[in-house]
Amino acid sequence: MIITIVGGGSTFTAGIVKSIALRRKELEVDEIRLFDLDKERQDKVAVVVDWILHEDLKCDIKLTVTTDPETAYTDASFIFAQMRVGKYAMREQDEKIPLRHGCVGQETCGTGGMAYGMRTIFPMMKVIDDAEKYAKPNYWILNYSNPAAIVSEACRVLRPKARIINICDMPIAIIDVVAAAMNIKDKENIVYDYFGLNHFGWFTSIEYKGKDLMEPLRAYIKEHKILMPEAYLKDKAALGVTVQNEGTGTEGNRHTKGSWYYVWKGVYEIMENFPEMLPNTYLNYYLQQKEFVEHSDPTHTRANEVMETREKNLFDGVDTYLATGKVDEKVFYAGSHGDWIADLAIALKNDTKARFLVITENRGAIPNMPYDAMVEVPAYIGKNGPEVIARDPIPLFQQGLMMQQLNSEKLLVQGCIEGSYEKVLQAFTLNKTVPSMNVAKAILDDMIEANKGYWPELK
Ligand code: NAD
Ligand code: G6P
Ligand code: MN
DSSP: OEEEEESTTSTTHHHHHHHHHHTHHHHTOOEEEEEOSOHHHHHHHHHHHHHIIIIISOOOOEEEEESOHHHHHTTOSEEEEOOOTTHHHHHHHHHHHHHHTTSOOOSSSHHHHHHHHHHHHHHHHHHHHHHHHHSOTTOEEEEOOSOHHHHHHHHHHHOTTOOEEEOOSHHHHHHHHHHHHTTOSOGGGEEEEEEEETTEEEEEEEEETTEEOHHHHHHHHHHHTSOOOHHHHHOGGGSSSSOOOOOOOTTOOGGGSTTHHHHHHHHHHHHHHOOSSEEOGGGHHHHSHHHHHHHOBTTBOHHHHHIIIIIHHHHHHHHHHHHHSOOOGGGSOOSHHHHHHHHHHHHHHTTOOEEEEEEEEOTTSSTTSOTTOEEEEEEEEETTEEEEOOOOOOOHHHHHHHHHHHHHHHHHHHHHHHTOHHHHHHHHHHSTTOOOHHHHHHHHHHHHHHTTTTSOOOO
């Protein structure tokens, strides 16, 4: 059984490999392959991966590190994709260009996310085509590569038969924080319901061992004016805009540090007005777009924080290991992110029908959203993929927001495929983070310049 990781040079690779290795019995995995276009970067990450597999966990899983697609994909059963097309240098542009025009600049949301989407659609199709050509016929691609909403819509349109499931770790990261805030150690006993688009959704219920958690959670958030565990609130150094060492390891949670602070604060602010559901943190970018711009530093954004912390710690850690033979586990990011993708693979492989939140075609699950919308909802996962679960119609407020966002994303995908400047401009104009058509156009024109060599030509 072979698992191929596309974007082998990612800062998340080591953590994912650890989660796979800890589940080697259920996964029956014989070989892990790392595939990336950037050999130098991947070779460094491979040093830590090799250490995890063969020294730390002492397993007999073979490790192959390659930049050749045929070597990477041949006979693979699972492909875990997590590439960042344009790397952090382009993420920086996605965040900074909109800010220059007074708009939300974010990795996956608003026009920054759309720029990232335009870079990622065709490379993602290449991953699918390589899997079709070389991998096992019943392969599964589990995709984390962002922007997952736009990528999933492009997959639906361009490769409708592909065996791919797009996923996100934000809802489970929120559940991790909820568990910590509520002093729950066995988070596997938390059951929740959720609906939305990717990075655009709401928890409608959260229960722990059959007991409602929403009510105590609302009280907690109101009292603390933020959704964050007590431990972090006591440790004031971990709060605010000061960038902390994000080396993390399993005990840490990067979501509760650095600029993420505003995002968790925003959950409180949103719930002060709309207390019924627990919003995904990403809704802040659409509901508090003006405030986000006001507290952003247009010269130092999240991409800079990540380069100064998670990325730097990882590569410094590799250098230290090569020089001294010592590994500080805290230098690489591990935890729920890797557990989630590895557990999903187990459900597919062993046909468990376990319930997972995934990005999948609506097919009537949300009755008042289009049949073909790519939504993020709970589904039962078996060997043939997700089976969505029907639910009641959603309220008009959420449905209205989702339709605007969905149509913006659909226009973006169409515009990208057709090379249509007008459709991409419509996508930008329709997005809730953009106040006017003229601002949309100014951002788009700057982005066309910045994305030369990555974007299809728009006419
Ligand atoms: P990173 O830059 O450290 O790693 C990405 C790697 O992808 C790089 O090594 C890069 O060389 C490689 N790459 C770029 N284009 C490629 C291509 N066409 N083929 C193969 N490899 C390619 O980034 P990171 O911060 O570790 O994040 C990795 C990805 O995972 C990003 O897309 C990020 O948005 C995504 N992510 C998604 C979720 C989620 O919830 N869906 C959570 C965390 C991270
Ligand atoms: C969450 C989201 C991802 C996103 C990531 C960014 O995990 O679910 O989709 O890529 O946050 O985190 P970062 O630390 O890179 O800002
Ligand atoms: Mn996500």
